Amino acid sequence: MVPFMTRFVDVRNMVRWAGEQGPEKILAGLIGYLEEDFGKWEVFDKTPRVASHTPFGVIELMPTSDHETYGFKYVNGHPSNPARGYQTVTAFGVLASVSNGYPTFLAEMTVLTAFRTAATSAMVAKVLARPDSTTMGMIGAGSQAEFQALAFRTALGINSLRMWDTDPAAVEKFVRNMTPHGFDIHVATSGLDAVTGADVITTCTADKTHATVLTSDMVGAGVHINGIGGDCPGKTELDTAILYRGDVFVEYTPQTRIEGEIQDVPADFPVTEIWEVMAGRKPGRTSPEQITVYDSVGFAIEDFSALRYVRDQIGDNPDYSDDIDLVANPDDPKDLFGMIGVLSPVG
Ligand code: NAD
16 A cells, blocks of 8 residues: 655644744735735635534634645634633644545644734735825734734834733733834724724624624724624624725625625625735725725635645645645555455454
C-alpha cells in the first residue's frame, strides 16, 4: 500500500509560522489572494453556508470550488462560550483536488479565520472607505479585534484607534497586545465616545441577539462601517436606520440576507456585492459624504483564499507542516477490505 499523504498545518505550526512571518506580512499576502479570488468570483461554486443552530450557538460548513480545487471550512459561533472558558469561534479547513477528490491540505483555521476576516474587511475598506481615513472607532475587543486593527493599518494606514468594549478586561488585553505595534489608542468610555470623530467604525461584538451597538445618531457623514459581528440569524449589531441612510455592500447576497444586518430589512432591500465594485461593474463610494456599510458575514471563498495562501507559503516545508495519513489508499483501489489485514475467518 502506498500511503496518500495530506499536508497538515496544526495550531502549533500555524501560530509559530504567523509569529515568525509577522501578522502584517500575512495580512498583506492574504489581501492579495483575496483580491485574486474575488476577481474571478463568477468561476466559483457558491452556496449559503450550511448551518446547524441550537440554543448554544451555531455550527457551520462553508464549501466552495473553483473547479480545480475544492475547499470547505468547519466553523462554530457560540457567543456564550467565553463565559465558560471556550472561544466564541473555532475552525479548521480543507483543500482537495477536484480531479480525484482527495484532500491535499488540512489546516487549523481558528487563527486563520481571524486573519482572513480582517484581511477581507481591509480589502473591502480599500474600495469603500474614504482614502483620507486616519481613525478607526472599534466596538468589541474580543478575539478578532487585534487582527482588524492590524489589517486596517496594513491596507489603509490607519494608526489611530478608539476602542470600546463592555468588558474592561478585553480592552486591557487589546491595549496590551497593540501598544507594542505603535498604535495611538484611545480607551473610550462608551460606544459613542469610540466612534466620535472616526472615519471607519468596526463593530465586532458577540451576542446572540438583535443587539444595537451602533445607533444612527452615532454615525456621521462619510463614515465607512465595517460590521463584523452580525453574522447569524437573530444576531445583528446595527440600528437598521443606518442601513437606510447608507449604501450596503455584501459578500454573497443569498447568505447575507439570511445572516447579515440586512436580515432585519425587507428581502428586496438593495445591496451591492463587493466583487462587482472591485470589477468596476457597480459604483462603490460615490462621494466623501456617503455612508458605506460593509455587512460582513464571512463567505467560503475567503476561507478558500486563506487556505490557498497558507498552503502556498508553507508548501511542503517540514518546519511548519506534517504529512498525515488521512486517506485509506489500498494498492488495488477495489480492495479496501484487504487493508484491514484479517488473517483468517474465525472457524
Ligand atoms: P469574542 O467573544 O472574542 O469578542 C466579542 C467582544 O464583544 C467581547 O469582548 C464582548 O465583551 C464584546 N461585546 C459584546 N457585546 C458588546 C456591546 N454591546 N458593546 C461593546 N462590546 C460588546 O468574539 P470574536 O471572536 O472577537 O468575534 C466577534 C464577532 O465577530 C462574533 O459575533 C463572531 O461571530 C463574529 N465573526 C464574524 C466573522 C465574519 O466573517 N463576519 C468572522 C469571525 C467572527
